[in-house]
Amino acid sequence: MKPHRRNRLALILFISFGLSVTVGLTLFALSQNINMFFTPTQVAQGEVQPGQAFRIGGMVKEGSLVKNELDLAVRFTTTDFVSDVPIAYNEASGILPDLFREGQGIVAEGSVDAFGIFQATKVLAKHDENYMSPEVKAAMDAAKLLNADESDLVNEELTK
Amino acid sequence: MLPEIGHFSLILALNLCVLLSVFPFIGSVKGDVVLMSLARPLTVGVFVFVALAYVSLTAAFATDDFSVLYVAEHSNTLLPERYKLTAVWGGHEGSFLLWIFMLSGWMLAVAHFSRSVPLDFLARVLSILGMLSVGYLLFLLATSNPFDRVVPLAPADGADLNSALQDFGFIVHPPTLYMGYVGFSVVFAFAMAALLSGRLDSAWARWCRPWANVAWAILTLGLCLGSWWAYYELGWGGWWAWDPVENPPLITWLLGTALVHSLAVSEKRGAFKSWTVMLSILAFAGSLLGTFITRSGLLTSIHAFASDPERGIFILGILVLSIGGGLLLYAVRSPLLKGGVGFELSSREMFLLTNNVLLVVAAASVLLGTLFPMIFQALTGKLISIGPPYFNAIFIPLMIPLIFFMAVGPLSMWKSTSVRSMVTRLGRVAMISLVLGIGLPLVITLEFDFWSIAGVGFALWISLSMISDFGNKIRKKSNIVEGVRGLSLSYYGMQLAHIGVAVMVAGISLTSSYSIEKSVLLQSGESTDLGEFNFEIGAARSVSGKNFSGQEVSINVSKDDIFLTELLPQRRVYFASGTPSTEMAIDAGFLRDLFVTLGEQKENGAWSMTLYVKPFVRWIWLGALFMVFGGLVSAADKRYRYLQESVDKNKKSLATYSSGKTADVGV
Incomplete structure (x- = not known):
């Protein structure tokens, strides 16, 4: 083989080796870091195993927020207006975001414990009050479909 | 009216x-x-x-x-x-x-x-x-x-x-980021014009390069301001979150960085021309993708606008037309390009090619992680998100060889460079960075921490190799003044930008390794320790501004019983919207930041708050500023200045135009 051909071959081998290693590592990393998302109704129907990490999204139910006076523990209920899931969070792992309020859409990360309580490690609320995250919106839409008869009620709640 | x-x-x-x-x-x-x-x-x-x-x-x-x-x-x-x-x-x-x-x-x-x-x-x-x-x-x-x-x-x-x-960040971040983003449209237009005219030569690379450098520098500044703003405004002390809307500017930046290096080869050696054009198209695509993702509301993000899908479809149309058109033109015209001159496996061209491959692969893997939730949802209907661990797991291993070659590339020769000469030139640098990289963090903290050692070692590796190269270049001249003057602005720009990377690498690794935080519930008069610092809660008082009112808590920070500073975090409510908002208090320093975010006040008067100590976090943005100046300085190099004689020559070539000298024109 001529030297420049040999160089070119080495180059191609080098690049394809690098690429395949990277693609393999990337896919592996991707598969390890997928966070599934479930709606309160899916959780209530037992689609998630206790202990499995996932994200849940919905509205903070009116009147459900309880903050302890002596420590940083917080409890509230998230709802898609069909099912409710109780959530426990401790602000020792981070103060709740500014826009966390009753009636506001939130997304929480964590897992369900043996008592059916979602133990959140992180709670996200969005910075734009007009903006609803796709997850929360999807949860609401799914619930609306399930609950077509009560859709007027849901709309009323949403427009509040 | x-x-x-x-x-x-x-x-x-x-x-x-x-x-x-x-x-x-x-x-x-x-x-x-x-x-x-x-x-x-x-x-x-x-x-x-x-x-x-x-x-x-x-x-x-x-x-x-x-x-x-x-x-x-x-x-x-x-x-x-x-x-x-x-x-x-x-x-x-x-x-x-x-x-x-x-x-x-x-x-x-x-x-x-x-x-x-x-x-x-x-x-x-x-x-x-x-x-x-x-x-x-x-x-x-x-x-x-x-x-x-x-x-x-x-x-x-x-x-x-x-x-x-x-906030101040809102005044400076969006315009800068947009200016950088849009700058890549100019580079794209240069590439398209070159494809159309078939005039894809060193002259083209020389015209295009200052624009690419300036766009890259401004985009770097925009990203840096965004990171700094998120750090002090969002209140979780993070400087990068792999948010789906943060990622497209980063993807554009990575492709832009590859482009700036590839243009250097195209200008100096006439090689990689086709690849350079491809990168121009890709960097431009990255900038459009950024707008598309932000404005279509397809992904969950703190940046998303409340928007309707029609807009998304319109932008998707612009995206498909412009990028599709660009790629089509590329496919039709690029086979006409003549290949550049040859080079050996150990040469500056090869090292820059490695740099390009790593940067493009990094950009592709960030893109994959950003778009994957969308693709997954389209295929399975299930909603997922990809967490920061994915991005860290992919990005860091790709950056390590990149940093390694950053010291090798600038010291090597075009066309061919002997491995032995590289070893003699870099051997001492490697030894010093290895010894100091392990030694410094170990001696100062008395703990073994892999990432801080790697960070300090690599930062030294880049900066020492730059300094040694600078020394060698100057020593060749008769005296120092002449040596310093003799080097081009583009060389100084490269030096500055690379040292910026070193500063940033040190900042990232040290702040990731040594940052500490805790959330506490404290009453006035109580105090708590975090690391070597003591935070004592003082009195709360009311504050008000033109469009908000709120409360402010005084916190005295001391170290070894010596008073350091008073932090005044606030909790505000804005009148018009009624939304609460926290204003963190930060004591910024060259070696460490102290920073407090205030939560709510409980009935017994105690405040919930999060305290942070973040060593070396400023180095991240300091490094980015070095890169910005590096990009601007090298764009100001005199070989890109437009001389009168070339203007005259241009007029002359215009005169010959009407006589039908347009054989290379048209598709």
Whole structure:
């Protein structure tokens, strides 16, 4: 083989080796870091195993927020207006975001414990009050479909 | 009246853009000097009318004209003046107008500074930028007109600017980021013009390079400001979150970085031309993807605008047309390109190629992680998100070889460089960085921490190799002054930017390794320790501003019983929207930041709060600033300055145009 051909071959081998290693590592990393998302109704129907990490999204139910006076523990209920899931969070792992309020859409990360309580490690609320995250919106839409008869009620709640 | 003038100006600008994208282009195909000469005045016209529209909208904000829907939605009579003037980019419509304004500014700059570029080439560049502007202006006028009126009754007061945006970061981050983003449109237009004319040579690379460098530098600044703003505003002490909207600018930046290096090879050696053009298209695609993701509302993000899907489809249309067109042109014309000169496996070309491959792969893997949730949802209907661990797991291993080659590349020779000479030149640097990299963190903290050792070691590896190269270059000259003067600005720019990377790498690794935080519930008079610092809670008092009221807590920080500083975090409620907002208190320092965010006050008077100590976090942005200056300094190199003689030569070549010297023109 001529030297420049040999160089070119080495180059191609080098690049394809690098690429395949990277693609393999990337896919592996991707598969390890997928966070599934479930709606309160899916959780209530037992689609998630206790202990499995996932994200849940919905509205903070009116009147459900309880903050302890002596420590940083917080409890509230998230709802898609069909099912409710109780959530426990401790602000020792981070103060709740500014826009966390009753009636506001939130997304929480964590897992369900043996008592059916979602133990959140992180709670996200969005910075734009007009903006609803796709997850929360999807949860609401799914619930609306399930609950077509009560859709007027849901709309009323949403427009509040 | 003024909003109508603004609206009308936009329509006029659109018409001028149509003319700009048609006539100079036809002129360049036919070799008609008169038509080509229209490019400059038309560009000036586009700029004037877009600027007029922009000023009209700003005036509507300044005068509280709530009959304009966009103003009513994003401003309020109580909003401080500085935010009224900048609230223009507080929402979707206005920020897209800013985007177009930036593009017309870049076009004006191209028209003004490219006097040495042949007229037919310039006509093509401006005309392609005109085509892009047509798309953007159509989008703005058809789906997101910022001048829409509220009929028949205007509200008495506006809804207010989102309280999270009322901050200095909001004034500087969006315009800078947009300016950097849009700069890659110019590079794209240069590449397209080169493909069309078949004039893809070193001269083209030399014309294109300063624009690429400046766009890259401004994008770097935009990213840096965004990171800094997120750090102090969002209140979780993070400087990068792999948020789906943070990622596209990073992807664009990675591709832009590859492009800046590949252009160097194209200019100096005439090689990698095809690849450089491809990177120009990709970097531009990255910038469009950024707008698409932000404005379509497809992904969960703190940046997302409340938006409707129609806009997303329109932008997707622009994206497909411009990028598809670019790729098609590339496919048709690039086989005509002649390959560059050969080079050996151990050569500067090869090291720069490695750099390019790593950067592009990094960009691709960030893109994959960003878009994967969307693809997954389309295929399975299930909603997922990809967490930061994915990005860290992929990005860091790719950056390590990149950093390794950063020291090797600049010291190597074009075409061929012997491995042995590299080993002798870098052996000492490697030894010193290894010893100090392990030694310094170990001696100072008395703990073994892999990432801080790697960070310090690699930072030394880059900076020492730069210093040793600088020393060698100067030693060749008879005296130091002559040596320092003898080196080109582009060399100094490269040095600065690479040292910036070293500073940033050190900052990232040290702040990731040694940051500590804790959330506590404390009453006035109580205190707590975090690391070597003591935080003592003092009294709370009321504060108020023009459009908010709130409370402020005094916190005294001391170290070894010596008072250091008083931190005053606030909790505000904005009148117009009623939204609460925390204002962190930060004591910034060269070696460490102390920072407190305030939560709520409990019934017994205790405050919940999070305390942070973040060593070396400032180095991340300091490094980015070095890169910005590096990019600007090398763009100012005198070989990119347009000399009078080349202008004369240009005139001469124009004279020969009419005699049919346009064989290479046309597709």
